Amino acid sequence: MTEHGTIPTAPTGPAEPGALKEAIAAELAAARERSLAYTDADDDLLVRQHSPLMSPLVWDLAHVGNYEELWVLRAAAGITPLRPEIDDMYNAFKHPRRERPSLPLLGPDEARRYLATVRSRVLDVLDRFDPRDRRPLCADGFVFGLVIQHEHQHDETMLATLQLSGRPGIVRDDPTPPSRGRTKPDEVYIPAGVFTMGTSAAPWAYDNERPAHQIYLPGYWIDRYPVTNGEYAAFIADGGYRDPRLWHPEGWEWVQRTGTSAPLFWTWDGSSWWRTRFGRLEPVPEDEPVQHVCWYEADAYARWAGKRLPTEAEWEKACGGRTYPWGDRPPTGAEANLGHRAARPAPVGAFPEGASPYGVEQLIGDVWEWTDSWFRPYPGFVSFPYREYSEVFFGQTYRVLRGGSWATHPTVARTTFRNWDFPIRRQIFAGFRCARSED
Template sequence: MNDFAATFKERIATDLAAVRGRSLAYTDAEDDLLLRQHSPLMSPLIWDLAHIGNYEELWVLREAGGITPLRPEIDDLYDAFKQPRKSRPTLPLLGPAETRKYISGVRGRTLDVLDAIDLSGPEPLHRAGFVFGLVIQHEHQHDETMLATLQLSGQPGLVRDSPLPPGRPAFGADEVFVPAGPFLMGTDTEPWAYDNERRAHRVDLPAYYIDRFPVDNRSYIHFIEDGGYDDPRWWAPGGWRWRTESSVHAPLFWTREGATWWRSRFGRPEPVPMDEPVQHVCWYEADAYARWAGKRLPTEAEWEKACGWDPDAERARKYPWGDEPPTPDRANLGHRAARPAPVGAYPAGAGAYGAEQMIGEVWEWTSSCFLPYPGFRAFPYREYSEVFFGGDHRVLRGGSWAADPAAVRTTFRNWDYPIRRQIFSGFRCARTAPAGQA
């Protein structure tokens, strides 16, 4: 094995260890907390933990490594498509101690497969370590889901207060202009990209403006106090039905006492910070705010062009600032502080057109339904993307403060139901440029 292959395998092993440390930290709790279901939209934490191990066993050990199944009798229990979330607490799940033993046994064999596998071979699962990227990203995504579950349960131990950079205030309609023209959307070159990010294809967009920053809490409170939740003019028909049936009047975890808005952050009550991006809003709320503001949500093509396209080099960047990995001065990622940073905190992370904080902070809702790109081919299985295509899910982009850098890039596509608000989601607005402005 040459030096490059050895170094690459060391990096994969480091990434595997880091994500497993995160999973175990989030599940270092009393058994009751792990076994309880905190919302019918979320799994018990112990289901997520065992599912992570079962997924790793399926793809690394069995599919890539050709190893005899360790626990084939539990496959159906931890199949996300056979077991709806609401029914998972009723299943004969592995207990916490047995789950930890199981995932540890899988991980030991995973490292054996990593040591033996040829990462330069022709097998698609092996090439460039794709199968390891698959399980690393999958585990990080479930860790973020577990973190959202812990926010629902109000666990104060997960509040981290690492310092974040100060913000810069936005003045008036702080937008950036994106001229008309084509760009290359998606990727054919990122080795760990998912099937729904492929293939790269040309998209030609008219000129538009997009907000420099995500919408902050101060601006969102103006919407609330102007009666935004009570005026059907701003809501899509489905959104108005959801709003009236659910009696929602503010983002999730918000309450009002007199003139002060409060939020609960992992069980800790605190005044809503005016300069942070709003989070825990669903697509319907984001869409209503945008209409109220005289704007709209960006399409995901508009979002991606503003985030990652370099018009001078005529190429896509992996991150808004370039291809160098995220650093603490460019983006708020990896659960460093358990909250979004103030708007304007990361000027070094701006994209070529000037939009900031498009990576980290909050997942940003777009107006787009989750659909395949031209030339889409399901890999390595249909259930990752293909079964979700259609009009039921809206696309989110960018990654939140809880997302890990290993699972973030300008082409990454997240998706969810338009009513979902327990995720770390926010948005920014866009508007079409006036005719003649190219």
């Protein structure tokens, strides 16, 4: 795992050729270190499916190697395929997660050997890589950024799987994140005006973040901090899960069908709330952002609070138009809880150095934040380098999440990054903050 200090991250603009190659090598190593750390366990844990929502960990492990082979070795470098017979098995679009345990997957040791073989050849390609190559797949090292970000995203997925496994001792138990408390008003006013949404300049940005475009937004209020466990517990205590007036119709049907009455992994002992976190039972910390709630729960809470969820445009404008809310410099650990520096959200108010120009805090890290927006293309969207990354998901099926969680690596934690999921999903490290329109 990355030690405290400056966290490696994606380039934010053109880089000197030697420095770019060094940065890519460091990023490749950091991503692989995480993947191997999260799968340093007995074979039973790795091959078992812990939830139909998730793949066996051993599938994720081999999949990141196959993806790296497909894009760096074959697409960019034109190298003869190493294991073409496994391509179909590790194609996420051909086999839903619930089917993957029945596939003849590579075993843990074979998967690790395959990853090592692929990586050795990738480093050879990187050694010969000319940063001046302006082919779209290669410009500014995009293909390397593609596989680095992809691996970090799967690393976060692995952490969600480990949480669902309930196995203690697999994920390190970090010291409690810093706590400084609330020192400012809980809402921030964002004035009306035009702002630039998305990016056309970030070298490793995905197609769904592009192109940059101008949007006008009326004035609005947004919470300075994400909603906390304590605040969410008040919603529960006030009958939030029993009042259909607070719920989207589909959300109310889900509550009734599943009997849900609290965030995933919470348990009531008759006097207080407890949570299971990576196999350990512990009291629910009141001042941490709530996580493991779905969009329907976030939406119901916002209604209960007399507010609403922000649109993704409102969320992004609150960041102030920078790579990160605090500016364009890479995170050092003082601005945000990222990259699994702690295996939990930090208490609200812990990172005043990470505030946006408007004074909104903890927009990046801690928990992914549900927004009110459907996942749709920006004006002028062009699919690249393949339709299945973004285009096939557009429509009114997936809700957008922003900001990244404590498990998200900084390479994918820029303010323009868009995540998306079904509004019913709770296994992800997701929470939310509220907004309201100007009176």
